[in-house]
Amino acid sequence: MIKIKELKKTFGSIVAVDGVSFEVQKGQVLGFLGPNGAGKSTVMRMLACFLRPDGGTAEVCGYDIIKNPIQVRQNIGYLAENVPAYSDMSVGAFLNFICDARGLEGKRRNELLDKAVAMCHISSVYHQTIETLSKGYKRRVGLAQALIHDPKVLILDEPTDGLDPNQKHEVRQLISKMTEEKCIIISTHILEEVEAICTRAIIIAKGKILADSTPGELKTKYNCSLEEVFRKITTAKVA
Amino acid sequence: MTGFKAVFKREFKSYFTTPLAYVFLVVFLFFSGYLTFKQGFFEARQADMSAFFMNMPLLFVFLVPAAAMRLWAEERKTGSIELLFTLPITVRQAVLGKFFAAWVFMFVAMAMTFPMVITVCYLGSPDIGLLIAGYVATIFIAGGFLAVGCFFSALSNNQVISFVLSVVACAVLVFAGMPTTMNYFSTFLPAGLVQAISTMSFQGHFDSMQRGVLEFKDISYFIILIAGWIAATGVILDERKAN
Numbered sequence: 001m002i003k004i005k006e007l008k009k010t011f012g013s014i015v016a017v018d019g020v021s022f023e024v025q026k027g028q029v030l031g032f033l034g035p036n037g038a039g040k041s042t043v044m045r046m047l048a049c050f051l052r053p054d055g056g057t058a059e060v061c062g063y064d065i066i067k068n069p070i071q072v073r074q075n076i077g078y079l080a081e082n083v084p085a086y087s088d089m090s091v092g093a094f095l096n097f098i099c100d101a102r103g104l105e106g107k108r109r110n111e112l113l114d115k116a117v118a119m120c121h122i123s124s125v126y127h128q129t130i131e132t133l134s135k136g137y138k139r140r141v142g143l144a145q146a147l148i149h150d151p152k153v154l155i156l157d158e159p160t161d162g163l164d165p166n167q168k169h170e171v172r173q174l175i176s177k178m179t180e181e182k183c184i185i186i187s188t189h190i191l192e193e194v195e196a197i198c199t200r201a202i203i204i205a206k207g208k209i210l211a212d213s214t215p216g217e218l219k220t221k222y223n224c225s226l227e228e229v230f231r232k233i234t235t236a237k238v239a
Numbered sequence: 240m241t242g243f244k245a246v247f248k249r250e251f252k253s254y255f256t257t258p259l260a261y262v263f264l265v266v267f268l269f270f271s272g273y274l275t276f277k278q279g280f281f282e283a284r285q286a287d288m289s290a291f292f293m294n295m296p297l298l299f300v301f302l303v304p305a306a307a308m309r310l311w312a313e314e315r316k317t318g319s320i321e322l323l324f325t326l327p328i329t330v331r332q333a334v335l336g337k338f339f340a341a342w343v344f345m346f347v348a349m350a351m352t353f354p355m356v357i358t359v360c361y362l363g364s365p366d367i368g369l370l371i372a373g374y375v376a377t378i379f380i381a382g383g384f385l386a387v388g389c390f391f392s393a394l395s396n397n398q399v400i401s402f403v404l405s406v407v408a409c410a411v412l413v414f415a416g417m418p419t420t421m422n423y424f425s426t427f428l429p430a431g432l433v434q435a436i437s438t439m440s441f442q443g444h445f446d447s448m449q450r451g452v453l454e455f456k457d458i459s460y461f462i463i464l465i466a467g468w469i470a471a472t473g474v475i476l477d478e479r480k481a482n
Contacts (some may be wrong), residue, residue: 073327
C-alpha cells in the first residue's frame, strides 16, 4: 500500500532524507525509529504530501505523492508530531471541520464522528475549546482527526508522546485493533512500544535506512535488547 | 469545492469565536461615523454619503491589514498549516476560502453601517444609485486590500511584520493616486509616467466608482488586482508552507 523509492529531501545544505526506499503492506505496523533529526518526520511529511521531495517517488494506495496529492491525502490519516489543531475551536467544531474538509456527509458522517470520538475517549471534552485541553487530550483529538474517515493508511508521528501510561496503553490497543485492515507507520522513541505493536521496524539515521527487520529478528541478530540494538546501530554506523 | 467550503466556513466562524471580529467592528464603525461627521456631514447640507465613503480608503489602509494579518501567518506560526495541507484541500481552495471568508466579513462590517443610510434617507432624498455605487467601490477596495494583506500574511509567520508590510503596500497603492502625490511626481516625472502611476493606484478607480460611474475599467482593475495578489499568495504558500 505504500511504496517509497529513493526519496530525497534537503533543507539548504542539510540532507534530511537521503535515498530512502521501502514498502509497507496492508496488515503491517511499521515502527520508524531513529535519533532526533534522523529524517523520520520528513519522510512522513513527504508521504502526507506536505513536503515535496527533491528526488525519488512514493506511492500511497497506488497514487503518486507528487502527481496525485489530493487522492493520497484522501487515503491517509496523518497525525503530525506537534499535533496541529485550531486551538480556538471546540473539539466538536474541529472534528466537524475535518469532516467538511474530507467531504463526509449525512448519516455516514455522524457514524464516523461518533466512532472516532468513542475510540479516542474524547466525549467528555467534546464541547471544550482545544486550547484548554491537556497535552494527552490534545493528542487524542489529533488521533481522532486522523482516524475519522477510516483511512486505509495511517501515518502517526510519535502518537503516544506526552500521554500517561494508561493513555499510552489505550493508544497501543487502538493501533493493535486496527492492524489487520490498515497499513500503519508510526514513529516513536519508545522502544517497548515497537516491541508491543510493530510487526516491522526500520531504523533510520542521517536520512539513511540502517536496518529493516522485525523487532524480534533484530534482537536475535544482535543478541541484546531493542534499546541496545538501537544504540549499536545508530552510534556505530552514523559515526 | 468541498475544500473551499470547509475552509470558508471555518474561517468565517473563527472571526466570531475570537474577539477579533468585535474589536474590528467597533473600531471600524466608530471611526467611519466619527470621520464622516467631523468632515462636515451636516454642514454640507446634502443628502449623500460622499463624506462617509471618502474616508474609507484611509481607514481601510490600517483596518483591513489588521483583519488579514492572521490569515496565513497564524497558520504557519501555530503549525496548523501542516494539518490544513495534509487534508484533501488544494492550496488554491484554501487561499480562496480564506480570502472570501475575510471579504464576506468585510461585507458584514459594511452592512453594519446601515444607520448611515437610514440617516441620509431620513434627512433628504439621496440618489440611491450613488449610494450603491459607493458601497460597491468600498467593497472592492476592501477586497483589494485584503488580497494584499493575504499575500503579506503568507510571506511571514510573524503577524506584526505581515501587518506593517501590508499597511505600507496598501498606503503606497492609495497615496500614489492622491492629488498632492501626483503634483509632486509631476515636478520631475514625465506626464505619461505620472498618468501611469495614477492609473495603477486605488484612489482614481475608487473615486470614479463612488461618483456613481461603474465603468468596466475600474471594476476590471480591482478584479485583476485581487486575482494577481491572490495568485501570488498561492505561489508563496506552495513554496514556503513548511518553512
